[in-house]
Amino acid sequence: MIDLYFWTTPNGYKPLIMLEETGLDYRIVPVNISAGAQFEPEFLKISPNNRIPAIVDYEVAGTDEPVTLFESGAILTHLGEKTGRFLPAAPAPRAETLQWLFWQIGGVGPMFGQYLHFADYAPEKIAYGETRYRKEAERLFGVLDRQLENRPFVAGDYSIADISIYPWVCRTLERFDGFENVARWSADMALRPAVIRAYELGAEINTTPTVTEQSKALLLGLVKASAA
Template structure:
């Protein structure tokens, strides 16, 4: 069984999709980010970066002690190797998937995360920051669109963990004010993936718990703050 430490957010949904697509047995352990669960010593022992997601695999392939993995990209690779699915075994295919997975964790996710923060959540609206990350968001959408003009999925003909990694972030397009129709190949890919039952179950996990409405000062501190106690 896999313990899945997560919250209703794109990085958590990436792993939820993989777990559902593979049919792996798991139990979710909710990490209340607004309450500061991610900063507790108990959680930092699981994920020293204090973010979601993370997993603990209680039945690893080697039959040894439980294996804990943090960072969403690393978790997706671990699960792909465990299940033997959604990651090619040939050298070139695997290399393509890894490149697009690392592109997501290095570019698409951070860009849309910052864009969403300054566009939606920052108390002080900073025009330079909003414009800066909006331009970069359009750039990374353009990168995806050019790739998907040539391939059915990001890393080629087959659906892989690279697609699972990107989908939950593209799913935020409307809230982030991204003109999805301007990226027809991304839209074609996005609409096709939405029909997958495993993916639908993954992104539904915890959706009813997603934050809505105003945040308190304490919640903002837990989500966006830099308390001295956390910098040690």
């Protein structure tokens, strides 16, 4: 059994898609980051960086102890190794898969995240920040578009690289024009049964996904959960 500490954000959907793809036994522990739940002491014991996602895996080969993990890339790699799925064992395709996974974790996540912050959440409009991160997101879309030109998936076969990139692309693609290969790949990803199930589960868990001034203040750390 695996506990998935989850909220309905791009980083949250990555392990949820992977768990749905692999058919592992899991349960979702909602962490409403718009209500400040990521700062609860019990959650910090699992995710000291106060971010979702995190997992507790109660059945790990070679140990009787549960394994606790935060950082979506570490979680996807762990689940890939545990199941032998979506992370090739052979050195060359494994390295290529991890390369694109790290590209997502180090580039797409932070840059797209900052772009959405300046475009949608920043309490004041700061054109420099919004333009800077939009341009960087656009550049990353271009890299992905070229990579997908002659292949159905990012790193050969369908893998944790695709799973890590898709939730960020589906959240932002409509804001950018002209990335036809990304659009084709994203449309294919959206049709995968595991992806459909993950987003249906997310919609059941977060029934009020709209951002209010209060949830924004909590998320940006402008107020503490108890004072909100």
